[in-house]
Amino acid sequence: MKNKTTFLQKYPFLISSVMVIIINLTGCGSPLKSNTEVVINESFGTHFDLVDTVKVEQKVGVDNYETTTILNPSNMVEYLEGATAYDETLTGIEFDYIFTFLTSESMREYNHRQQEASIKFSQSKNILCYERTCLKLSDDFILFLKENHALN
Structure with missing residues (x-):
């Protein structure tokens, strides 16, 4: 009886080579986001x-x-997890702060997608807005900002 050699036995590194090529072609630089990125992206x-x-x-x-x-x-x-959607009109609301969420220069090699977002904040209404998405935050958020010297 003849001993048959399978294709994968002949070329054992083929599967790993194909996987490396697929990962590089899809630009999958950071497949596992932390909870921070997940919450910010969803919010x-x-x-x-x-x-x-x-x-x-x-x-x-x-x-x-x-x-x-x-x-x-x-x-x-x-x-952010405790925030609710803010669907009221934005007419007349003063946005007195900008929160720029960003990837620092030293970490940009690990971020192949969005690297910065300017999110407007109204202290009087306690809302954060990015493009067409606005969130109403709890009063605890204002306290957090004051404790961290973010608000004057």
């Missing part, structure tokens, strides 16, 4: 692979903003 419709910084800027003039603090986005997750 605002963003497409982050990695978010490691939130720069908080206060409006100080017509089109001028001043940085008040830098926050870790993972500290904001619990407030």
